[in-house]
Amino acid sequence: MKKPVYMDYAATTPVDPAVADEMMKYLTLDGVYGNPASRTHAYGWQAEAAVEAARKQVAGLIHADPREIVWTSGATESDNLAIKGAVAGRKDAHIVTSKIEHKAVVDTCKWLEHQGTEVTWLDPAADGTISCDQVLGALKENTVLVSLMLVNNELGTINDIAAIGGELRQRGVLFHVDAAQAGGKMAIDVSSMPVDLLALSGHKVYGPKGVGALYVRRSPDVRIEAQIHGGGHERGMRSGTLPTHQIVGMGKAFALAQSGLEEEIDKLEALRKSFLAGLQSLEGVSLNGSESSRVPGIVNLSFDGVDAESLMLGLRDLAVSSGSACASATVEPSYVLRGIGLSDEQAHRALRFSLGRFTTEEEVAFASSQIVDVVSRLRAVR
Template identity: 45%
Template sequence: MSRRVYLDHNASTPVHPDVVAEMLPFFSETFGNPSSVHGFGREARDGMDQARARMAAFMRTSPDELVFTSGGTESDNLAIKGVAYAAKRGHLITSKIEHHAVLRTCQWLETQGFAVTYLDVDEYGMVDPDDVKHAMRPDTIAISIMHANSEVGTIQPIAAIGALARERGVPLHVDAVQTFGKVPIDVDAMGISLLSASSHKIYGPKGVALLWIRKGTRMVSVQHGGEHERRRRAGTENVAGIVGFGKALEIRGRDMAAEATRLTALRDRLWDGIRAAVPDVKLNGHPTERLPGTANLSYRNVESESIVLGLDLKGVGVSAGSACTSGSVEPSYVLVAMGVSLDWAMGAVRHSLGRSTTAEDIDYVVASVEPIVRRLREKMPVTA
């Protein structure tokens, strides 16, 4: 079998073997419903409570403030709709580069009578806290800004935005799906009221996530049924998933700093290697304020999907920054918001590194990409 290199960790990660081991008993041994009062139920609840306590300790918050959900998407929906519905009407502030779980929720709220400001970002994909300040209105009910963008990895100045939010008494929701367990987050120092995080980005299972809700935040539930999660999210909890998420976070807590240093060096090795080997390539995203393992590179006048397919044939998994929708190639809305011109935006490829990535993997990708881009450019029609 030839070499296989997975560089799409921002999309999902393999479940850590220790996480699998911790989860296994919760499928068929400790299988009770955590809401049941008998011993079977209590054992399941104990497992879930332990995970909740572990996660609260990691975040230095109270376990009561954590609500488990089915994914980052649900956490974002619950945070934004929950606050909006509690206020009944008003204005929200977000940015143009949020994940669709935030953007489409905000767009839907507009159809329900809420007003939304979508902030611009600069060339690095950074939100300016001054823009947040100027967008504030007397009826602003929430701000939702992601911690790091999944495509380009730019890390937002959350503490400065949080200070503004706190000054005005407006809750700040932060989609931290790409940063939780990867870079330090201090919800108090950063002025955060609600925070979304997802398990499958940090070597935990898919389909489980959390929404941290600061005590005193006015919000309502959007999914009704039983009394689960202190009546903030109805539905029998995904016990095995929650236990796995707790274990995954415990592991991240141990290796987060060392892994960030290691991935930053590998990410820079990739960029240095590619720019030395391939002409007309540029880095998208902030040069330094960026996720440790993320390198989004644009090859001018080459379609990114062709590069992704070329690399796939070499056993390398990366993702395209442009998407083919109904026959025509569309550039990424994140890159468009950053002002990246079409000739560059069409050729954007995201590499996201993780636990298994080695220096040899990086060198293999660098060696593989050069001939792919060269051949694609040779085939290209000559343009003026």
């Protein structure tokens, strides 16, 4: 059976072969398999050294101090730790977030609402961005935290995190940013960007699934309450035996992303242009999100007169999605697309195409021709 062309990099990326090779050195008897917390013998020391080397690699991609990197099981846990940890013990806490955040943020904030935390839900602009004025207008005396994503996972839209963070820093409000879709796709510099907490994912950057990190700023010092207890690992913020092989894999993936960032951005921009150029013969195709403030690898399109589910069935040779992988179990239209003002009908006509490191010009050309053929055929039989 022929493999479909993979155009769902926003859901997950394949592990880079160099990452897989590195991970294998930390799994078996002839490798470094010790527990990084074992401080009494060489096996543990070697594992700890590998973990700390990877910590430096992850910190390097976002220009952080390695001591500001806390290992987690992924961006979902990082988001939970940041948000819940920031408001823990505060009965009068107020949070500001948006209606189109990743489910890891949305559901965490909804859970906190049920516990008595006040949450203000911001409506995005039609292009999926949240403005600085919106955030400032929502702040209250008891606002503890603002949580916004850097890159929207369905639209690819970029928020002006630097401007928002600068205003929040002046007001003493913590700023949490979900950067799962931004890592390896754009430059991130927390040394100059006023962000206090930033969530990262391994498997979005050609690393393994099941590992992530939370950046926790040290100056000014940010304190969050642990959500997992049992050993005081990670400076008391996240207990649990560290998975050395996964952490090493994430470190290697982030090092590769850092060394080839500009080249990869240029490649994805060229692939995006080729993909959209191949669809020019189709009428009634609209872009969802921002044309200017975006990363190049995510393209969300609506096709007039065509239901996305029918289109995906017709595109058997393409692996695409109708939205976030974390919401794929529901037949409801995307809450992100509805959040930017699309009707249910319009949202049901949208597909997300996401390109990545291993996407080729030939695959993009094939995808465009397949979409033109299937959309034209579906419209003809309406």
